[in-house]
Amino acid sequence: xxxxxxxxxxxSLKKEKIECMFGYPGGVVIPIFHQLYKAPFKFIxxxxxxxxxxxxxxxxxxxxxxxxxxxxxxxxxxxxITGIATAHMDSVPLVVFTGQVSREMIGNDAFQEVDITGVTxxxxxxxxxxxxxxxLAYIIKEAFYIAxxxxxxxxxxxxxxxxxxxxTQFNYPSKVKIKGYNPVLDGHPGQIQxxxxxxxxxxxxxxxxxxxxVISNATKELRELVKKTNIPITTTLLALGxxxxxxxxxxxxxxxxxxxxxNYAMHHSDLVIAIGxxxxxxxxxxxxxxxxxxxVVHIDIDPASVSKNVTVDIPIIGDCQRVLKEINKIIKPPKxxxxxxxxxxxxxxxxxxxxxxxxxxxxxxxxxxxxxELYKQTKGEAIICTEVGQNQMxxxxxxxxxHPRTYISSGGFGTMGYGFPAAIGAQLAQPNKKVIDIAGDGxxxxxIQEMIVAVQHKLPIxxxxxxxxxLGMVRQWQQLFYDKRYSHTDIESAPDFIxxxxxxxxxxxxVKENKEVIPAIKKALKIKDRPIVIxxxxxxxxxxxxxxxxxxxxxxxxxxxxx
Amino acid sequence: MKQYIISVKxxxxxxxxxxxxxxxxARGYNIDSLTVSATESKDISVMxxxxxxxxxxxxxxxxxxxxxxxxxxxxxHTDLATVQRELALIKVNAQGNKRAExxxxxxxxxxxxxxxxxxxxxxxxxxxxxxxxxxxxxxxxYGIKELMRTGxxxxxxx
Numbered sequence: 001x002x003x004x005x006x007x008x009x010x011x012s013l014k015k016e017k018i019e020c021m022f023g024y025p026g027g028v029v030i031p032i033f034h035q036l037y038k039a040p041f042k043f044i045x046x047x048x049x050x051x052x053x054x055x056x057x058x059x060x061x062x063x064x065x066x067x068x069x070x071x072x073x074x075x076x077x078x079x080x081i082t083g084i085a086t087a088h089m090d091s092v093p094l095v096v097f098t099g100q101v102s103r104e105m106i107g108n109d110a111f112q113e114v115d116i117t118g119v120t121x122x123x124x125x126x127x128x129x130x131x132x133x134x135x136l137a138y139i140i141k142e143a144f145y146i147a148x149x150x151x152x153x154x155x156x157x158x159x160x161x162x163x164x165x166x167x168t169q170f171n172y173p174s175k176v177k178i179k180g181y182n183p184v185l186d187g188h189p190g191q192i193q194x195x196x197x198x199x200x201x202x203x204x205x206x207x208x209x210x211x212x213x214v215i216s217n218a219t220k221e222l223r224e225l226v227k228k229t230n231i232p233i234t235t236t237l238l239a240l241g242x243x244x245x246x247x248x249x250x251x252x253x254x255x256x257x258x259x260x261x262x263n264y265a266m267h268h269s270d271l272v273i274a275i276g277x278x279x280x281x282x283x284x285x286x287x288x289x290x291x292x293x294x295x296v297v298h299i300d301i302d303p304a305s306v307s308k309n310v311t312v313d314i315p316i317i318g319d320c321q322r323v324l325k326e327i328n329k330i331i332k333p334p335k336x337x338x339x340x341x342x343x344x345x346x347x348x349x350x351x352x353x354x355x356x357x358x359x360x361x362x363x364x365x366x367x368x369x370x371x372x373e374l375y376k377q378t379k380g381e382a383i384i385c386t387e388v389g390q391n392q393m394x395x396x397x398x399x400x401x402x403h404p405r406t407y408i409s410s411g412g413f414g415t416m417g418y419g420f421p422a423a424i425g426a427q428l429a430q431p432n433k434k435v436i437d438i439a440g441d442g443x444x445x446x447x448i449q450e451m452i453v454a455v456q457h458k459l460p461i462x463x464x465x466x467x468x469x470x471l472g473m474v475r476q477w478q479q480l481f482y483d484k485r486y487s488h489t490d491i492e493s494a495p496d497f498i499x500x501x502x503x504x505x506x507x508x509x510x511v512k513e514n515k516e517v518i519p520a521i522k523k524a525l526k527i528k529d530r531p532i533v534i535x536x537x538x539x540x541x542x543x544x545x546x547x548x549x550x551x552x553x554x555x556x557x558x559x560x561x562x563x
Numbered sequence: 564m565k566q567y568i569i570s571v572k573x574x575x576x577x578x579x580x581x582x583x584x585x586x587x588x589a590r591g592y593n594i595d596s597l598t599v600s601a602t603e604s605k606d607i608s609v610m611x612x613x614x615x616x617x618x619x620x621x622x623x624x625x626x627x628x629x630x631x632x633x634x635x636x637x638x639x640h641t642d643l644a645t646v647q648r649e650l651a652l653i654k655v656n657a658q659g660n661k662r663a664e665x666x667x668x669x670x671x672x673x674x675x676x677x678x679x680x681x682x683x684x685x686x687x688x689x690x691x692x693x694x695x696x697x698x699x700x701x702x703x704x705y706g707i708k709e710l711m712r713t714g715x716x717x718x719x720x721x
Contacts, residue, residue: 121582122589126632129577146632180574295687304626 005164006035028099028161051421051450053083058422063429070097074112085123089412093152102162107516124187125153142430151302152185166376187318190297202271211238212276221324234262241401255283279309289553364539367466371398382434385423387443395438417446441467451504454531501533566617568640574633596714649715656706657684
């Protein structure tokens with residue numbers, strides 16, 4: 001039986017067993033939407049294409065499944081770009097459909113035409129312009145395969161409207177074979193042996209785990225490795241929760257706003273075991289002074305990540321989970337008692353810290369305190385989404401993550417406005433979990449229009465705005481490095497977030513004093529049928545510490561406010 | 564900076580050239596030459612890329628090339644035994660008795676005379692890049708009006 005291109009898209013998505021699709025209609029995708037009308041999976045209509053793609057991204061990160069998005073040609077497609085780049089930087093599997101003008105009009109500056117495969121080429125894992133209806137089913141199969149395997153990432157399929165409308169026989173291939181794409185999954189046994197010997201003979205080892213551990217579902221294997229070896233572990237922003245932060249061997253996050261003890265342990269180690277991490281500049285700081293005495297074992301599925309920023313002694317290309325399984329079979333613990341004592345002492349003496357209150361009378365709310373209370377009131381069981389900036393760092397520092405896929409944030413790309421739509425996706429993926437977006441008053445305004453989506457679908461997401469009336473992270477840099485000239489970072493001129501929440505049909509809770517923090521969170525946690533905005537008026541000029549200034553070495557860490 | 568010759572076997576699909584060249588341009592590298600050639604298989608093309616850089620940069624570029632879905636194989640020909648060929652079209656000033664001199668040079672280099680006009684000649688020369696460089700240098704005193712090189716193709720000897 002012949003099917004139209006539009007029908008083939010929907011049938012293929014059924015074959016991929018998707019549960020949920022995100023998107024926004026427009027002229028050239030009307031034929032596809034015509035078929036989506038009766039599709040068996042959920043369709044979430046965003047209010048801006050950027051909201052749709054971040055939601056799909058949040059859905060993918062919270063579930064480990066592929067996020068699926070559709071938008072129309074031209075502005076619909078370009079509105080997806082920030083979301084595609086965000087997913088690309090953090091290796092999130094997405095399949096993105098865009099409509100395109102009909103084939104005979106391509107290149108003619110037709111209405112709502114843009115060369116979206118050209119535009120997205122450097123920011124997606126792969127993309128396609130469908131030029132023949134006969135290729136469509138195979139392309140969709142390939143796209144899902146490429147997006148979800150190897151180092152995952154977004155794949156875009158641009159579908160001209162005449163392809164959607166023409167017909168052909170539908171055969172969904174059962175598997176794909178791509179000559180130039182065969183991700184290596186099993187680590188080289190010789191390399192694994194070498195790594196094991198190096199680990200066993202090390203005196204000051206540290207595990208540096210990144211998002212790859214979460215992506216390859218290697219949390220169990222990682223925990224087993226730590227258990228077997230007693231090696232202290234630090235994680236990147238994207239791996240928070242891969243190892244329980246309440247465990248004494250956890251050094252929490254490293255890097256620019258990481259803990260002093262994680263950075264200390266990295267700096268003084270003689271062996272760094274990097275697992276699914278890519279030595280990002282926010283982790284390394286000044287590269288010349290980074291880990292001066294350490295050898296490096298690097299386990300990663302992406303060969304291009306190895307020896308890119310830091311020269312690696314023993315690379316192991318492969319899937320983190322598979323490689324760790326092999327290592328765990330034979331590894332014996334190194335003798336590192338002295339090192340463990342040293343690290344434990346540094347950890348004890350340099351715990352994450354903020355000045356709780358200026359005085360007993362002081363009623364100002366510290367943003368860190370809000371995050372701590374969110375942790376306590378949810379018993380650490382919530383999924384935390386964040387925006388980007390100070391809110392993101394405080395959320396990383398003062399909530400204790402004990403499970404993978406519970407901290408969802410734009411790490412590599414640093415996309416403000418990501419957290420709230422991602423929270424919508426995360427809540428749809430994990431309907432039984434509490435989802436909280438820890439936001440700033442700046443970031444939340446970047447995709448506030450998605451509020452109605454959360455209301456429409458009765459999603460009880462808590463949007464905790466740490467409202468300081470500033471674009472706080474930039475203000476912090478201005479304070480510390482730009483003579484306190486707060487150039488265009490004061491955003492006290494802001495909407496009434498309570499009224500705004502109510503206008504959307506959400507609940508708004510205003511919190512102006514310290515003592516109101518806990519009751520507000522408790523109240524919000526009881527609401528099950530709509531989103532809740534809590535507007536925490538926090539003290540205005542609080543900074544994120546510790547801070548290794550950009551391009552500086554660990555020695556130049558700023559630990560706290562200088563008088 | 565050292566010159567590298569990278570041979571990239573790719574799927575013969577639309578957009579591949581843009582993907583490959585984009586990897587260089589995105590990092591701000593200028594490609595010295597790039598040729599796209601048909602091969603023994605109609606589904607596969609070969610790109611021969613000549614680019615300057617250092618080992619670290621080129622290593623990263625090769626890895627990034629390998630990451631492209633449409634790239635089947637990347638081979639660094641820089642330090643391997645290869646046969647390399649290039650073709651040049653040269654329009655050179657040639658009047659009166661200069662014509663005979665240029666003709667003689669062309670004989671030595673086995674260059675073809677593609678056209679003779681009242682004031683100039685068009686020569687074609689093929690061979691390895693050094694030979695072409697030498698020929699061009701010898702022609703320079705006569706006045707080269709226009710010059711075009713195809714960029715090189717490179718094949719491993721074994």
